[in-house]
Amino acid sequence: MxxxxxxxxxxxxxxxxxxxxxxxxxxxxxxxxxxxxxxxxxxxxxxxxxxxxxxxxxxxxxxxxxxxxxxxxxxxxxxxxxxxxxxxxxxxxxxxxxxxxxxxxxxxxxxxxxxxxxxxxxxxxxxxxLLEHSFSDESKIYFTSFQKLLWESLVDGKNIAISAPTSAGKSHIIKKYIYELISKKSCNIIFIVPTKALINQVSSNLKSELKDKAHVLTTYIPIELSEGVSSVYVLTPERCLKLLQDKELIQPDLVFIDEVHNIESGARGTKFENIIYSLISRFKSTQFVMAGPFINELSNSLKAICDISLIDHQTLSTPVFQLKTALTFFPKSREVTYKIISPTENLIEGKIKLKKSLFSKIKTNKGDALEFIAGLFHHNDLNIYYSPNKSSAEKWASKIAPTIASNNPDIIDAADERIKELISFLEDEVHPSYSLIRTLRLGVAFHHAGLPDIARQEVEELYSSSAIKNIVCTSTLLQGVNLPADRLIVISPKVSRQEMKDFDFLNLIGRAGRANTKLFGEIYCIDVENEEWAEDRLTNKVAKTVKASSSIFLKEYEVVLDKIADLSRTELKEITEDKDAHENISYMRSLFHTDNAHFNKLLSSSGISEEASTKFVSKLEDIYSGIRIPSELISKNPFIDPLLQNKLFTDIEKNGLNMWLFSRLPIHKGGENDENAAFEEQSYYRQFESIFIRLNDIFEIEDEINYQSFNDYVGIRKLVLDCHRWMQGKKHRFFIDKVIGESSRDEKQVDKAARNITNHISRNITFIAVKYLMVWSDIVSHFLTEEQREENSYILNLPSMLEMGSYDPKILELMSYGINRSVAFAISKDIKKLDMSVEDALSKIDKTSLPNIFGRYLKKAGY
Incomplete structure (x- = not known):
């Protein structure tokens, strides 16, 4: 047969x-x-x-x-x-x-x-x-053949490598499996996602489904499991590092790693790789499940990183089929050529006529072209327009919104209350003239990593529930954000200024088609004569294997490894434009000293010559001859240059701990507000500034922030001030007003400032600054006794305060349970009034007194 x-x-x-x-x-x-x-x-x-x-x-x-x-x-x-x-x-x-x-x-x-x-x-x-399955909560679904086989391997406790298209439903099955595990016994589960944006989406979904059966945590805090209550940690690789530092960590029953193809994504890939290796090496009897799209022989790729036996579950089968079409426009012509890529692998060609020629607009102003193209499609379907960057996403949404609203004249009067509540939130949190407010009023949204967390979640919810049916998205779609569409329109196959990789394009178009709403999904790719790209992209078959980022790096720099082994970031910039080069070489330096077995495994699997390997190892041996910092400290922050960590370590040895440990806390108002005063006599803010300036002298933080950045230059003092304001609880609106002035209503200025501020907060403040505060905290802690660590535990937690954006311990605890920052600040006073645990208090507080958007958020999260 x-x-x-x-x-x-x-x-x-x-x-x-x-x-x-x-x-x-x-x-x-x-x-x-x-x-x-x-x-x-x-x-x-x-x-x-x-x-x-x-x-x-x-x-x-x-x-x-x-x-x-x-x-x-x-x-x-x-x-x-x-x-x-x-x-x-x-x-x-x-x-x-x-x-x-x-x-x-x-x-x-x-x-x-x-x-x-x-x-x-x-x-x-x-x-x-055969395909019917009932769960312990009495819900019932019909598996696809692929899902049925996957489910059987899961319940058998197998370690699994899953390669399947987005619409194959792998994440849905994993979440059902987590529910079944937790229904039977108290479990400890780790769910790793590639971005902070996905933390919110996944944790909210899990909490809503698991309710009081499990603590769902989005940062690592050690908790004692009460009988019948489990813990699910939803973490990025960076946050997982903190979890791994706990030597008393309970062995997890399951570790699920989503979007595992990120192991080859530059410096980010090394973090994925390191976490996979560290977890598997430490927890031999844990069940590991790793998933990604369109990857051949995923289990073999993962075995090159760590020793684990995995069963491959691979499919190209999808519940919905796709109508893939390239539309090519010609100069001064209303005639458009279509090329349909059939599942039979045939190319179906023909021509249709439109009301106007769009050739010049597609070449010079894609937003204007989309304004017309949007009118070609049914607006009762869920449409996604792909945009290569945040700025064009906002501009294109503003362009298509009037067209869509004119085709749906009742859209303003019939606006969902949730849309009105989101608009009210954005006016307060971002700015009354923010472009998302304008587009929402016309039934259109945009989605990118620069939106405040709760706004991004609300847009996802409104779109998924069809309250908003047209959305312009950036490459957040490539990072696993769950926004399946009936129709996807692509007019520029780029990510920022770079051409999108074929694998990423295949992953992108996999978002078209939703098994729960329609039998098919549609993809329309728009190009012009003599600049055709769509047919090649739609017909290209990507047979992808993945390789660890560190191995890719070693092979790429094979002939110069010994020469770059000890170079600083500034020195590396003179020989390469690769912004990840310093972090990758720093990781190899760290591994060499802290985990030689893993280092040698990566070296051998990279395929570099024995001569290059020998020279590299010899140079690494030389640079460690004068290193004083203990290897266990380096292993806590393996992506920060160990040579620079050693500088901080020796500075504390030489100048004393008192020069690096705060003598005042944020709640203290005393001290000299003078940077020239003795460190011990300075106010908290001046001490914070002093420590950061000296960290910058060692780690070149300012240079890292501004390297290949197209935004305004961020000096170290501005970074310090903004970090402090962020932890004080300032909203995006505060920072935007500081840039454009409180009275400004210029829409272009507002949008530009909002993009820059959200990028500044998510990248410079809550990522780059946080990682160097982590190094500071870990190294300072090393010089303290156990009793001193306990006495200084509040200030040593400064990295978490900065990442989550608050000095308030109660607000930080709320956020560790996945509560959005804006919501946490809004409810913190009510939480403090109740003499009970945060999680119990979340269920008890009066939500009717909150803005509806916050109350709905809490209820959706299971509280």
Whole structure:
């Protein structure tokens, strides 16, 4: 049957009918007046017979084709009962019952409507029973064939490497598995995501589902598990470093690492790699599950980092098929060429006419072009317009919003209350003239990493619930943010100023198609004559394997490894423009001294020559001859140059701990407000400034912040002042007003300031400054006795205060439970009035007194 299935899928008669059905779907979607392809009954009967054979094939290719054909057949005539039944039979045979919900009147309760014949009735009932699964909360779903096999491996406790498209539902199955684990016993689970933006989305979803069954924490704090209550840590690799420093950490039952292909993403990849290695090395009996899209032999890639046996679960099968189309525009012409990339691998070409020529606008002003293109599509569908950067996302959203609003005249009057509440929040938190406010009023949003956390979450929620149906997104879509769309429009395949990698493009377009709403997803790529890119991108088959970032770095710099082994960031800048080079070489320096076995494994798996390896090792041996800092301190911050850490260590040895340890706290108002006064006599702020200036002298923090930055220069004193204001609880609005003036209402100034401020906070303050405060805290702690550490525990927690944005311990505790910063500040007074744990108090406080957006946020998070 394997052979027959493939032969049927490749049969000319089958492919011909499928392609014509696909072209008809496109023409109907574009509301084209052109004639649709005529397909007679005999052609349909023969193609359907071939599809039924392909559906029983063993490979993803033939199953995808059969599933696509069934959906296309039904969509060609939704009222045709024969087509409905044929579609359902093909869904059943391909193990894709999840999309049968989109075929109306197939069932009466759990029973099929009508008779398919004895044999087929039995087959359909058997397939339904095979794929049905009930959970301990009495919910029930129908697995796809891929999900069923994955579930069986999960419950068997296997270590698993998952490679599957976005729409395959792998994350949904993992969350269901976590729920089942926690329902049976108290568990400790670690869920690792690549970005802070994903922390909020994942933790909120988990807390909503798990409710009081588990503590869901977004930063590491040691907690004692009460009977029947579990802990789930949702962390980035950076936050996971703190977790690993706890020598008393309870062995996790499960570690899930999402978007694992990030192991090869430059300096960020080394953090993923380090966390994977550290967790697996330490917890031998933990179940590890790692997932990413479109990766071949993922288990082998991971074995190159660490010794672990993994089962590969790989599929290219998706519940929904995709209509992939390239639209090419020509000079002074209203005629547009379309090229549809069929699942049969054929290219379907034709031409349609539009009301105006868009050639020049697509070349010179893509926002103006999108303003017209937006009018081509149905606005009742969920549409995503991809933008390469934050600035264009905001501009394009502002361009398309009036067009979409004019096609939906009731949109303003019928605006969801949640939209009005988000607008009110943005006026207070960001600025009354912020462009997102203007677009929201017209039913359009934008989404990028520069939005305040709660605003980004609200946009995601409004879009997912169809309250907003048109959204302009940046590469946050590539980082795992769950925003599946009915339709994706791409007019510029770039990330910032760089061409998007083929793998990332494949990951991006995987967002088109939602199994819970439609049978198919649509992708439209827009280009112009002589600058065509879309066809190549849509037809490119990416057979990707991933490799550890450190191995990629070693191979790339193979011939100069010994020469760069001891170079500073400034010296490295003279020989390479690679902004990650210093962090990568720092990591190799650290590993060499702290974990030689891991260092040697990476060296051997990188493929560099023995000569280059020997020279590199010899140079590293030389640079450690004068190092005084203990290796256990270096291992706590393995991505910070150990040579510079040693400078801080020896400075404390030489000048004394009193020059590096605060004698005052943020709540103290005393002390000299004079930077020339003796350190011990200075106010808290002056001590904070003094320590940061000296850290900058050692680690070149100011240089790191401004290297390859296109924003205004940030000096170390400005960084210190803004860090202090952030921990005081200042809102984005405060910082924006400082830039443009409190009375300014200039929309372009507001938008630019908002982008720069959010980037400044997320990158410079809560990432770069935090990591150097972590080094300061760890090294200072080394010189303290256990009793002294306890006495100074508050100020030694300064890195966490800065990352989360508060000096207040109660607010910090609230945020460690995943509560958004704005919400935490709003409820902290009420929380403090209750003499109980923070988590209990969260359920007790009066939410009706809060702004609705905050109360809804807390309820959605399970409180």
């Amino acid at each position: 394997r052979n027959n299935g493939l032969q049927a899928a490749k049969h000319e008669d089958f492919a011909n009918v499928l392609d014509r059905l696909l072209e008809n779907l496109f023409l109907a979607d574009m509301a084209s007046q052109d004639s649709l392809n005529a397909i007679n009954d005999e052609e349909i009967r023969r193609a359907t017979w071939l599809a039924s054979i392909a559906a029983l094939g063993a490979g993803d290719y033939e199953k995808n084709l059969a599933n696509s054909y069934g959906a296309l057949l039904h969509l060609s005539d939704p009222e045709n009962e024969v087509y409905k039944r044929a579609c359902y039979v093909l869904q059943s045979r391909t193990g894709n019952l999840i999309t049968s919900q989109h075929i109306p009147k197939l069932f009466n309760g759990e029973k099929h409507v009508g008779d398919y014949g004895t044999v087929l009735n039995y087959e359909l009932t058997a397939n339904r029973a």
